[in-house]
Amino acid sequence: MRGSGVARGGGILGSLLIGLPIVAAMVAVSIPVVASQRRADEAEACQLNLVRIQNAKVRYAVDHDLAAGSTVTLEELIKACPKQLPTMPECPGGGKYAINTIGTTATCSLEGQGHRIIKRLPVAGLASDNE
Numbered sequence: 001m002r003g004s005g006v007a008r009g010g011g012i013l014g015s016l017l018i019g020l021p022i023v024a025a026m027v028a029v030s031i032p033v034v035a036s037q038r039r040a041d042e043a044e045a046c047q048l049n050l051v052r053i054q055n056a057k058v059r060y061a062v063d064h065d066l067a068a069g070s071t072v073t074l075e076e077l078i079k080a081c082p083k084q085l086p087t088m089p090e091c092p093g094g095g096k097y098a099i100n101t102i103g104t105t106a107t108c109s110l111e112g113q114g115h116r117i118i119k120r121l122p123v124a125g126l127a128s129d130n131e
Contacts, residue, residue, distance in 0.1 A: 039093070039113070039114075040114070041092075042091075042092040042093040042115075043093070043110075043113060043114035043115050045092045046091045046092060046093060046095065046108050046110065046114075046115040047114075047115065047116065047117060047118060049089040049090075049091065049097070049108075050097070050105075050106050050107070050108060050115075050116065050117045051117060052084055052085055052089060053074070053077065053085065053089060053097060053099065053106040054105060054106050054117065055081075055084045056077040056078075056080075056081040056084035056085045057072060057077065057099065057102060057106065059080075059081050059084055060072055060076065060077055060080050060081055060102075061102045061103075063080065064080075066102050067102065067103075068101070068102055068103030068104075069101050069102065069103060070101060070102040071101055071102075072099060072101075072102060073099065074088065074089075074097065074099050077099070091108050091109075091110060091115060093108075093110050093113065093115060094110075095108040095109040095110035095115050096108070096109045097109075105117055
């Protein structure tokens with residue numbers, strides 16, 4: 001047995017000519033998938049921030065006996081509700097949060113890209129507002 005198992009006549013070059021386009025095609029296919037997943041992850045992290053803001057708003061409204069329509073700032077929420085909002089939340093997609101008034105939902109400027117609180121469907125067997 002002579003040789004190292006590589007075919008004669010430029011086997012390495014031939015392997016590269018076949019292998020590189022395959023790798024390039026795999027990379028080209030995976031880039032949009034990775035970018036799409038990143039946007040989805042950013043939207044999910046933003047949703048979690050919005051829920052934290054909303055929970056702090058409810059806690060603040062109850063603690064300070066505020067009626068619907070009352071205003072509150074993000075700084076007030078962070079100071080008064082450190083368990084719900086330990087730090088200033090930032091949208092990972094670069095959006096800006098609007099706290100809005102008590103009784104309304106906090107929003108993100110990237111709402112059209114999925115950066116919003118998703119309303120959950122009622123669980124069967126639990127009382128809902130409609131009953």
